[in-house]
Amino acid sequence: MTTRCGFCAILGAPNAGKSTLTNALVGTKVAIVTPKVQTTRMAVRGVAIKGETQIVFVDTPGIFKPRRRLDRAMVGAAWAGAEDSEAILLVVDAADLVVSPQSLAARDTDAILEGLKNLKGKTSALVLNKIDGMKRTDLLPLVEKYRGGFEDVFLVSALTGEGVGDVAGWVAARMPEGPWLYPEDQAADIPSRLLAAEVTREKIYLRLHDELPYASAVETEKWEERQDGSVRIDQVIYVQREGQKAIALGKGGATIKKIGELARAEMEDIFQRRVHLFLFVKVREDWADNREHYREIGLDFPKE
Numbered sequence: 001m002t003t004r005c006g007f008c009a010i011l012g013a014p015n016a017g018k019s020t021l022t023n024a025l026v027g028t029k030v031a032i033v034t035p036k037v038q039t040t041r042m043a044v045r046g047v048a049i050k051g052e053t054q055i056v057f058v059d060t061p062g063i064f065k066p067r068r069r070l071d072r073a074m075v076g077a078a079w080a081g082a083e084d085s086e087a088i089l090l091v092v093d094a095a096d097l098v099v100s101p102q103s104l105a106a107r108d109t110d111a112i113l114e115g116l117k118n119l120k121g122k123t124s125a126l127v128l129n130k131i132d133g134m135k136r137t138d139l140l141p142l143v144e145k146y147r148g149g150f151e152d153v154f155l156v157s158a159l160t161g162e163g164v165g166d167v168a169g170w171v172a173a174r175m176p177e178g179p180w181l182y183p184e185d186q187a188a189d190i191p192s193r194l195l196a197a198e199v200t201r202e203k204i205y206l207r208l209h210d211e212l213p214y215a216s217a218v219e220t221e222k223w224e225e226r227q228d229g230s231v232r233i234d235q236v237i238y239v240q241r242e243g244q245k246a247i248a249l250g251k252g253g254a255t256i257k258k259i260g261e262l263a264r265a266e267m268e269d270i271f272q273r274r275v276h277l278f279l280f281v282k283v284r285e286d287w288a289d290n291r292e293h294y295r296e297i298g299l300d301f302p303k304e
């Protein structure tokens with residue numbers, strides 16, 4: 001029996017639905033999803049099996065014009081994910097682009113198209129995402145505008161799952177022959193401590209607004225297995241200023257309590273065990289310039 005195995009990077013502007021698509025392709029949640037841009041900070045691998053083929057999908061941070069060191073590391077991780085893959089899916093928020101063809105996301109997407117030209121030897125497809133609630137005829141101009149250079153175009157709703165199977169089939173057919181890299185039952189390739197930190201970060205993005213999500217980071221400090229099969233997880237939420245700490249805590253600690261409840265419930269679901277979660281908020285003005293934090297989440301540390 002000939003097996004196939006390979007990598008497929010999922011690229012696109014921030015908020016295009018890359019992580020939602022990754023989760024849909026993998027069939028389980030490996031990457032966090034929020035309505036805010038720049039949710040994903042590092043490449044996350046999710047594994048799917050189609051017949052004799054194992055596909056390692058690489059969800060990547062959105063590609064945009066970087067300003068901060070963290071931005072540069074995120075964009076660098078996205079392009080690195082593309083370079084290491086055999087196939088590339090460029091995801092576009094079709095709903096947004098139909099309404100505002102001059103949007104920031106449209107400009108970011110154009111820049112990605114330029115960048116893709118420099119990547120040789122890859123096969124790539126265009127995924128027009130978020131087509132739920134859209135008329136097919138409204139999509140035609142987008143297909144025309146973006147299809148050049150792609151082997152195929154897919155109209156997809158990562159949210160409802162429409163069209164996702166076709167994308168998986170396309171990718172599977174393009175994977176090279178070779179042995180599988182992961183055991184059959186493994187869907188995510190992310191350490192539990194990091195996944196737990198990501199879950200809490202997702203809840204922060206959902207509950208806190210303005211600059212706060214971007215000024216915060218989460219690290220798992222302690223992971224302690226208990227005799228009764230449960231686990232105690234201690235995490236630190238880093239923010240950059242005292243005022244942000246006050247907002248993250250909320251009146252009488254109400255906000256952090258809610259974030260903790262939501263995160264704990266999801267961790268119990270993911271890890272299939274009872275979780276005792278302890279969250280601490282600390283001010284660390286320079287976490288976004290701290291080499292250790294980048295190492296912790298698997299990002300290169302850009303010079304500036």
Ligand SMILES: Nc1nc2c(ncn2[C@@H]2O[C@H](COP(=O)(O)OP(=O)(O)OP(=O)(O)O)[C@@H](O)[C@H]2O)c(=O)[nH]1
Nearest residue numbers: 014015016017018019020035038039040062158159
């Ligand atoms: N209506 C609709 N919404 C979608 C679809 N796919 C994703 N979304 C929503 O779009 C938002 C962004 O989704 P993500 O998957 O986090 O997007 P992303 O491209 O990973 O974003 P970054 O990691 O920030 O670059 C979320 O609110 C999703 O629920 C879709 O097919 N239809």
Ligand SMILES: [Mg+2]
Nearest residue numbers: 018019039040
């Ligand atoms: Mg994402």
